Ligand SMILES: Nc1ncnc2c1ncn2[C@@H]1O[C@H](COP(=O)(O)OP(=O)(O)OP(=O)(O)O)[C@@H](O)[C@H]1O
């Protein structure tokens with residue numbers, strides 16, 4: 001039986017902070033972004049070890065706000081990048097999912113803590129634990145899976161949660177359905193991904209974690225491989241991992257991953273900072289062109305979203321380069337809390353089925369095409 005009012009807690013752990021929001025039906029009544037100092041996180045050996053610390057930080061923030069941390073109908077965590085490539089949707093958190101998120105079998109990323117924390121908090125209050133917004137959800141067309149080595153297939157690792165929510169709202173504002181439109185959507189934030197959404201399916205997209213696509217504030221994106229091999233020669237695996245996941249992009253060129261700091265440098269007349277800032281935007285525009293080709297030029301709109309799109313200069317720079325493709329719409333920031341709550345509410349209201357996570361990816365390779 002459906003209720004008139006649902007209360008949902010949404011949890012979204014990122015690399016340096018944990019975002020949480022409480023929704024009463026569609027209204028966000030409280031939100032927080034608990035920032036974790038690097039020295040606090042440095043004390044944990046694995047990302048999984050950070051779970052209790054981040055969970056307690058959220059519960060303390062709810063308590064400090066004088067709110068009830070118990071009476072939830074659902075606690076929903078971001079599915080993120082660390083789960084199997086299952087169809088996009090909203091899933092009940094089960095043991096298989098917890099095992100995959102904990103082991104880092106598919107990817108070890110702070111997002112993995114979303115479903116773990118959701119499960120723990122839901123268990124204390126009899127709420128349904130859910131996972132939504134899996135970046136790893138598999139919708140690629142088959143040709144997009146081929147990588148440059150047989151051993152390195154391409155896979156989906158796109159900012160699904162924010163970009164699909166933005167696309168749903170963009171379509172609705174035009175009196176259309178997301179499933180009617182062909183869109184190229186660039187999420188330009190702390191991480192950056194660019195994807196081709198064909199009639200509601202992400203048929204191709206850059207990989208935000210495996211380093212493909214534009215450079216980001218702290219990651220390299222696609223790099224020249226032979227030069228890269230020279231760069232990492234002599235580094236340990238741990239040093240290599242740190243280099244590619246935190247030391248690229250603005251960080252490599254300018255010593256900061258904060259785009260606002262880069263803008264301050266530019267305002268003080270730093271010409272190199274200007275060039276590097278422009279280069280990130282130039283690379284985003286280039287990948288938008290790539291995804292327009294994936295859609296064979298049949299593009300109804302280009303959408304720019306993410307934190308960096310708060311900067312009018314940045315949005316205008318990309319728009320100038322890609323507006324020949326299709327009309328460009330800018331949705332600065334992100335709607336991830338809203339997207340998580342909306343996913344949970346659709347299930348609670350009976351509008352959408354709560355899916356069962358099997359841990360079995362829908363795409364598992366090309367064996368069915370290979371000759372014996
Ligand atoms: N007005 C602005 N101008 C330029 N950059 C901005 C502005 N506001 C925020 N940013 C930048 O946006 C980035 C953060 O974006 P966002 O909040 O989308 O990232 P995130 O949530 O940490 O990661 P992700 O985008 O991968 O989910 C930071 O680099 C921040 O400096």
Ligand SMILES: CCCC(=O)O
Nearest residue numbers: 135157158159191208
């Ligand atoms: C989907 C990519 C997430 C990230 O950039 O960390």
